Each structure stands twice: as structure tokens, then as C-alpha cells.
Amino acid sequence: MESYKTLEIVRKNNDSSVFHLILNRPSQLNALSLDFFVEFPLALSSLDQNPDVSIIVLSGSGKHFCSGIDLTSLSSISERSSSGDRGRSSERLRRTIKSMQAAITAIEQCRKPVIAAIHGACIGGGVDLITACDIRYCSEDAFFAIKEVDLAIVADLGTLQRLPSIVGYANAMDLALTARRFSGREAKDLGLVSHVFGSRSDLDKGVNTIAEGIAAKSPLAVTGTKAVLLRSRELNVEQGLDYVATWNSAMLISEDLNEAVSAQLKKRQPRFSKL
Template identity: 45%
Template structure:
């Protein structure tokens, strides 16, 4: 069966459309979804392509593996990357590594850059790089079976792809976030809920949490795409700016967005007690 967004898929990142205007993105690299450079680069490219699709309104990110979300980075790949930075000069070697890290960060930040809300649905093991990925998503669900861990200190490095940048801002317990990052100890879905890393724990495994995420994505997809896009933009701006700065930014943003035809369409539908129908954002970007 052909899906409208299957052309976006890559070798390890598969894209389907199980609901109208909803893209389901699944990680699929056997045996444990461990990330090597081509995998994480592809993930970034897929989300950048999704952002160009005018008919998508919400995205669910999950694993195609029934047992786990991801074991994190492919340790063999990490060792190979460090060995490949071959300049004998420490400064030049540092610049090479800096470029590599920045490119890696940009790939994972594509989830945050995506103009549509991204809902991640985790289950089983979600270690290391999984936390960087989860933290870049807008809405985060976990199956009750999920085991998380910020594993980087166990392999001799500080997490550098987004966990330490985002975790203190998206969670409500600085002490617990620090403890988990310092110790690399596993924590379960209930503790992730306490931390604020996830907003919902779904009893069961992959199928149950993906179903819950798709239901939320379907609800979002029924809303005005202009309103949802703007809401994501303004929420991300608010996270990194003062209240006053965000209010100014919002005033400028909405001075343009309030001119949308989605507002009168929504008002008419409300008066008629009907669900409003909204058009796509426009031609493919």
C-alpha cells in the first residue's frame, strides 16, 4: 500500500500516513536502532523534508522495533568517528570535531525545527541519544515498559547533542535532571513523568503508546494549521526568551497571522456546530 509521504522515507527512517494529515515516522535499523552517522543524518533530512510538506499537520515519532525505542548511539561508529579526526595539531583536530558535533546537533534539532508538532512515543529501552531525540520533541509519551537513561557519562563524555541544553528547560526538577545526567542510572516511565520528561504514561508497549500518540496527532490535525504552526513557534520562543521579549515577538507574529482565513472559517463552523475544514498551508516549499 502506497502512503502519501512514503517518498520521504529513507533506509532506516520510514514515513507513513495512518491518519489524515498525520505523518508517522518510524526508526528502523536492526537490531536495536543504534545510531551511526548515516542514520542520524537521515533522520535530520527526513524531518526537514516533512517541514516542506504543506498537507502534514502533526507528526508522530516512534520505533518500528516492537521491543525498544533505541539503544542510543552505535559505539563502534563513535569510536570510528573519533579515530578519523586525524590532524596531528590539537587545535585543528578540535575544529574538525567541533564541525562534526555541530552537524550532529543540527540533525537532531531538525525535530524541533520542524514547523509541525512532533509527538514522540517511546517504549522499551530509550538510552543515550534517545534522550536527545525525545527532548527535541514537542509532546512526549512513554509506554509503561519504557526504561530511560542519560548514558553518556558511562562512555566518558558529557551529552552534547541536546540533552543537557534542553532537559533543564523542558523538565520541572533540576535536581533530578542533574542526578540522572551525572549517574547515568536507568529510570522508568513513572520517574520520567515526575521529572516532566513525558506528559503521559500509557499502559502497555509499543502499540498502545503509538495509538495514544496518533490519537493526539489526529486531534491536532483537525485544528487550523496556521494556529498550530504559530503556537509551536511562540512556545519555543517563550522557552528561550523573557516574557516581555516573547510578548513583543507574539505581537509581530500575530499581526500577520491574524489575517488568516482560518479564523472566519472556524467562527462559521462553531456557529453551525460543525467541525471546521482548513486548507493546506500552501504549495510545497
């Protein structure tokens, strides 16, 4: 398995198709460095293409999930973009931002579901990360903040685009303009996370159980459900129904369907082939 400066990939059980993608800069509170934005999409792509992987759990090592963008990296970007011709500097900065955006969007482009398991701080760029994930859970000690306005910048890696459809427009505006800290319990009330676990240990166990449950289902059905839900955000109901009809006309008749029906009739656990 490949090694990374800012990440670690762990398979906790050799018989499991649940893989853990861990932000691994604990001494920097898992702040997102420039290396992260190069490595993260590469790691996701390798997991996506690995037939042994069904589900990816995204978490952070150490005391916190993610403290946001590394301020040293932010200063480096600012310095590089403030020299030379104004037009060329601005074009270079735009390319940098687009590249960083693409690293976060890689979560959505990954066919396999990505579950965020959040403990401690989830600040700024950490919120960008989790809003791109498919399911989010946190521990009781988790807290969140969209801090970019306090750094005199507009959040530009996805939070402002994804959060309104998760928590509602008014709540997203409140959180983004005030940059206030909010708890895991409030995140649950807002719909940002699906469940709050009592401790980090409970979070790890609970998320692993959920992930294993999803991993046991048909990979064609799981990846298809993710793809259709993501696409449906941009479509009205009629267009969404047409899209899923086209999807299922290609994917519905499969060995997975036969196996699922057979398992139901025989009251046994289904066994699906790898994707």
C-alpha cells in the same frame, strides 16, 4: 516517498495528515549511526515542506525506541579525530559534533509539531531526540537513561541544554551525573513525558488519537503556537508578549480564523486548508 537506510516514513491512513517517522534499525536497537545524522534532518525537512503533513509522530521499530549512539560510529569519529595535527583534528571534531547537533535541532526547526512515542529503551542519544520533541508519551515498559558519563563523554547533542527546562535543574543534574535508569512512571512524575500508556498498542492508539486531534486544528494556529513557545524559552514575559503580538499581527487575520468562528456558530467541525 523517499527511502532511507535508518528511517521509514509511514502514512497509516491516506486521509490522515498524521505521518509517522520511524527509527528503523531494529536489529541494532535503533542505535543512531552516522547515516542517521545525515538522513534525519532531510526526512524532517521533506515532511515539513509537504502540505499533506500536519503532525509528525516519532517512534522506533522493534523492541526499543532507541539505544543511543551507535558505538561503532562513536569509535569511527574518535579515530578520525585523533590523527594528524591536534588543532586541525579538534576543529574537525567540533564540526562533526555541530553537524550532529543540527540533526537533532532539526526537530525544533520543523514547523510541524513532532510527538515522541517511546517504548522500551530510550538511552543516551534517544534522550537527546525526545527532549527536542514538542510532546512526549511512553508505554509502561519504557525506561530511560542519560548514559554518556558511563562512556566517559559529556552529553553534547542537546540533553544537557533542553532537559533542565523540562524536568528542572536539580533533576537534570541527578539524571545526567548518575546515568541511572529510570522508568516511564518516573519520567511522568518528572514531567519528561505527558502520559504513560499501559502497553505499546495503547501507546500507538492513544498517540494517534491525540495527533489526529491536533491535526484537525488550524495549521496556522498549531505551527504558530509551536514557534512562539520555542521562542519564549529565551525571552522574559514582556519580550515574549511582544513577540507573539508581532506574530499575530501577521498571522491572526486569516481564512482559518473566519472558518473557526463560523464552525463554532454553526456547531459543526471546521475545515481548514493545508499549509
